[in-house]
Amino acid sequence: MKIGVFTVLFRELSFPEMLAKVKSFGIEAVEIGCGGYPGKSHCDPADLLAHPDKLATWKSQLADSGLDLVALSCHGNPLHPRPEVAQSYHNDWRNAVLLAEKLGVKTLVGFSGCPGDSDRSTNPNWVTCAWPPDYLEILNWQWQEKLIPYWTKEAAFAKDHGIERIAFEMHPGFCVYNPSTLLQLRQAVGPIIGANVDPSHLFWQGVDLVAAIRRLGEAGAIYHFHAKDTYLDPLNYKVNGMLDATPYTQIPQRSWTFRSLGYGHDVKVWKDIVTALRTVGYDGVLSIEHEDAMASIEEGLRKAVAVLQEAVLRDPPATAWWA
Numbered sequence: 668m669k670i671g672v673f674t675v676l677f678r679e680l681s682f683p684e685m686l687a688k689v690k691s692f693g694i695e696a697v698e699i700g701c702g703g704y705p706g707k708s709h710c711d712p713a714d715l716l717a718h719p720d721k722l723a724t725w726k727s728q729l730a731d732s733g734l735d736l737v738a739l740s741c742h743g744n745p746l747h748p749r750p751e752v753a754q755s756y757h758n759d760w761r762n763a764v765l766l767a768e769k770l771g772v773k774t775l776v777g778f779s780g781c782p783g784d785s786d787r788s789t790n791p792n793w794v795t796c797a798w799p800p801d802y803l804e805i806l807n808w809q810w811q812e813k814l815i816p817y818w819t820k821e822a823a824f825a826k827d828h829g830i831e832r833i834a835f836e837m838h839p840g841f842c843v844y845n846p847s848t849l850l851q852l853r854q855a856v857g858p859i860i861g862a863n864v865d866p867s868h869l870f871w872q873g874v875d876l877v878a879a880i881r882r883l884g885e886a887g888a889i890y891h892f893h894a895k896d897t898y899l900d901p902l903n904y905k906v907n908g909m910l911d912a913t914p915y916t917q918i919p920q921r922s923w924t925f926r927s928l929g930y931g932h933d934v935k936v937w938k939d940i941v942t943a944l945r946t947v948g949y950d951g952v953l954s955i956e957h958e959d960a961m962a963s964i965e966e967g968l969r970k971a972v973a974v975l976q977e978a979v980l981r982d983p984p985a986t987a988w989w990a
Contacts (some may be wrong), residue, residue, distance in 0.1 A: 671696035671952035678708035686732035696735040702759030703743030712762035742775040748783030768828040779843035834863035834890035861890035871974035884947020927967040928974040
């Protein structure tokens with residue numbers, strides 16, 4: 668496995684400056700945002716596709732850095748019930764596919780999206796319970812009328828342009844938010860659909876990461892990995908539970924908070940995660956995503972790299988000479 672980073676944390680730097688900065692941390696690979704919520708600060712697919720000279724320069728700068736480009740990320744909501752919003756995210760997604768084809772990138776990372784509760788909606792509606800029965804009616808409509816048809820079509824488009832893996836981040840607020848919903852969409856659409864395993868969103872849902880990795884790995888459905896931690900605050904979650912709409916800036920009142928690796932769960936937990944990934948045959952990149960309001964970008968990234976350097980196994984497993 669290699670240690671990588673989702674480069675949007677250095678969005679204020681130019682592309683060459685960002686690459687140099689990332690390299691200075693001992694990082695080996697990059698995942699680059701190219702649309703949706705994380706923005707396009709280092710990669711605007713529409714612009715690069717329209718200007719071959721800019722694309723050539725971009726590729727040259729990346730090659731000179733010595734960093735591996737392992738994925739493009741386009742985290743949006745193309746199922747948004749407001750047509751103009753959905754179209755914007757859809758355009759970002761399509762351009763990301765076309766650019767990935769030009770770059771030879773086989774993995775795209777993103778969100779499944781979430782529609783409203785009807786064609787008259789103006790905002791997404793994330794269903795979190797099975798009763799009253801209206802909610803199951805909404806959920807069935809979302810999946811059968813919006814989610815599955817959209818991604819069936821987009822999976823075919825992606826395949827036609829050389830994409831092999833669509834890695835959905837299992838993120839609450841969207842239809843795919845845990846291993847069960849990920850595998851449900853994979854079964855409906857096909858094996859091009861897989862998981863971007865981001866422990867930070869699963870920790871606060873009460874998911875055991877080792878068990879989840881083993882289940883997804885058995886299905887051959889782990890396509891990417893985000894290395895991000897979450898601190899669970901017992902003074903709050905034991906009173907209010909884990910569903911928490913408190914603003915991220917109000918840390919003392921929240922049940923959980925995103926943290927740099929090691930500040931939510933200790934190194935042993937991350938060693939167990941790495942071991943589980945190796946057990947199911949994942950040998951890809953561990954892409955650090957920094958979203959820690961308690962640490963600076965550089966210190967948080969440095970701490971995360973240190974945890975992964977201790978946890979990652981780089982050599983191939985030994986043969987069982989003792990067996």
